[in-house]
Structure formats: C-alpha cells, structure tokens
Amino acid sequence: MEPSRDILTAMELQMAAERKKRAAILRSEGERSTLINEAEGRAAAVVADAEAQRKTVLLRAQAEAERQRIEADGLRNAISVVAKTLFDAYGDGYEGGKQES
Secondary structure: OOOOHHHHHHHHHHHHHHHHHHHHHHHHHHHHHHHHHHHHHHHHHHHHHHHHHHHHHHHHHHHHHHHHHHHHHHHHHHHHHHHHHHHHHHHHHOEOOEOOO
C-alpha cells in the first residue's frame, strides 16, 4: 500500500519544518555561545586591566618607598659628615656656630 500524494506532501512539509526548526535551534545556540564567549572575554579583559593597574600602583609605591629610603640615607650621611667636621673642628665646645670663649 502506497500513501496518497497528499499524505506524501504533508510528510515532506513536516520533515522540512523539522529541519528548519533544528536549524533555528542550532543557529540560536551558536549565537548564544558567541555572546557568552564575548562576555567572558570582556570580563577577563576587565580583570586583566584591574590586575595591571594594581601592579602599577604597587610598583609605584615600592619605587617611592625606595626613593625615600635613599634620600633618608643621603641626609643621614650628610648630617654625619657635617657633625664629624664640626666635632673635628670644635670638639665638644660647638654650640650652634658659636665658639666657647
């Protein structure tokens, strides 16, 4: 027994509709995956940028601390040299630029 032409046409239309439906679902899933990947990429970029900024702030703070340490060492050495020079020149009698009489 062979189905009628109308039944065959209806079956072909049904199969075509199923194929279109599957294609639409696959296309939708692909678009969804693309959007998710793009969002994850943007999120990762924001995190990487924040990490880079954190490292920049940390390195600048470390550099400033090192600059202050070097400056303090220089001042300490300069004061030591001045103090030694004054002591060598005046001994314990130096009082703010005045010599004991």
